[in-house]
Amino acid sequence: MSRVFYINQSIGEYRIVDFLGAGGMGEVYRAMHSKIGRVAAVKVLTQTTQTSDFVERFFNEARIQASLQHPNIATLYDFMEVGGQPCIIMEYVDGQTISERVTAYREAYGAALPLSETIYIFERVVEAIEYIHRHGIIHRDIKSNNVKVSSLGQVKLLDFGIAKGQASPGLTQVGSVIGTLQYLAPELIRGGVADERGDTWALGVMLYEMVTGRMPFEAQTIGDLSDKIGRADYTPPAQYVSGLPRPVSDVIARCLRRNPAERYSATDLLRAVKQLESAVSKPGLSSTVSDAATEYVEEKAGGSSKSLPLVIGAAAAVVVLAVAVVAAIFAFGPSSDTSNANGVATLKNGLKSGASPSASAGAREDDCEINVFGLRADVYRGGEKVGTTPYAFKCKLGEHVLLTLKSEGYENGTSDFTVSDLKKRDMVVMKKSDPSHR
Structure with a gap:
């Protein structure tokens, strides 16, 4: 090549x-x-x-x-x-990313990073974010793959490819989603405007990942993952880590508040993190982790073709969700079961939602919600517009919901599911329309 x-x-x-x-x-x-x-x-x-x-x-x-x-x-x-x-x-920053250190230590010792290392690294990342926020810059792609620990023990924040400063041009369309899905705040998944509190949310995700060795929001499909993030639905870290100091859990919880106004500012977060130092005996990098991570990276490099899918931040970070949307349609299918044998979404127009035979007249009424990944859409039932996403409505257990979603520049989408205790919300992925077919 x-x-x-x-x-x-x-x-x-x-x-x-x-x-x-x-x-x-x-x-x-x-x-x-x-x-x-x-x-x-x-x-x-x-x-x-x-x-x-x-x-x-x-x-x-x-x-x-x-x-x-x-x-x-x-x-x-x-x-x-x-x-x-x-x-x-x-x-040039050598060494390993936080993600590599987390993975290497988990594979070698079956545990999350030592808390002393976690607090040490996290404090330095927060110092960097507090600094850029004071200079009017939002990073917008904070994640464990974008922070490295060098061989000299320096913690470095990388990749400003989708960062936004006061003089940055308007490169992101209103209602579009930019960033890495597992670290995106609820308001950003809904197409909201990115600000400093979105960075705070991503820092909370990263701290959870370091503390527990796993991501706070995991699911099999983009729709389900977006739904969990939208509800800030995660397992408390103390359930995975016995003896986790309460102040650490409290910092994560405040970073991951659904309401952006309730999250820390970077300055307040830095103050809280510095107070966490008292929760560990001696904050610092672990040589055991460094050795495991070095071996892990060397083994990975030996069997790889040097593919760095996220290293060109300016473009690759933008493509993360563009590819994800296409993958959701052609690999996962939509949130409902409306796909044909090839996995391509089958879209229905003008169909009604109504009670299925399993929804009895006395079924319990509940709250349901329909949303669209990355944009707003008009919601139609039987050809009649009933609202705009995020669309909340009353529903009953056993009821069959069938709604059509329309947004300019996109092919129509469908929300098609039966209400149950486990399924009351639907996140639909809509595909951009092909101008050549107009």
Whole structure:
């Protein structure tokens, strides 16, 4: 496969020494400054991804990162174009991501990270987020894959590809969803505007992951996962970790409040995290974790093709949910059972929802809700508009719900399910319509 750069090629004052990996939107290389010997990472967009939006996001990432100087944020060294292809040259961070440390320690010892390491790393991440918030920047993609612990023990926040500053252009359409689903706050899944409290939610997800070794929100389908996130429905971490100090659980709980106004600001969160230091004997990195993570990463690298699906943040982070939406339709199917033998959604128009034979006249009345992943849609019952998502209505156990969802620029969607104690909400994924078929 042809690559943008070749080994020993000069990029400004840097010489390419190694190919690190490729994502769907670009490539990453390790390079060395020819005069001072500084090692750097070079991120380049490939020609196939140089649409105006992707290029502008890449420029936006460079502008934001160039304005930041913090010990826990990877430093941008330079930005240039080589043969018409934009490149970011930034600090090279070796070591492992938080995700790799969590996975490695769990596989080696069957446990979550030591609390002393968790508090140590988390405090430094929060310091970085508090710093960028003070400078009017929202990260929007905080997750365990975007934080690394270097071989020197430095904690570094990476990937400002979808970050938004005060001078950032309007690259995200109103009602669209951007970020990584398992870390998205409820209001963002509903298409709300991202602000600092969305970053706080993501920090809560990451802290839960480090404390328990698992994600707070897990499901088999995007619809079910979105529903759990929307209700802030997670198992308390103390149920997985015996003896977990109550203050740690309290910090997670406040970060994961459904109402954004009830969450910490980054400044208040940093203050709370510093108080957590008293809950552990000696905050610091664990050499046992580092050894396990180093071995894990080396084994993974030995059997991989250096694929880095999320490392080109400007474009890849955008694609996370775009791919997820398509996957939901063609792999998972919609939240209901309306799919044909090939797994493609079968959409119904103008059909009524009504009581099924199993819904008796005396069935208990309950609250139901229909929502659409990433946008708002009009809700129709039997050809008549009855509301707009998120659409709440009264329903009865055993009742068969069948509603049509319409939104400009998207193919019609269908919510089709029978109300039960386990199924009272439906999250529908709608596919963008093909302009050529209009």
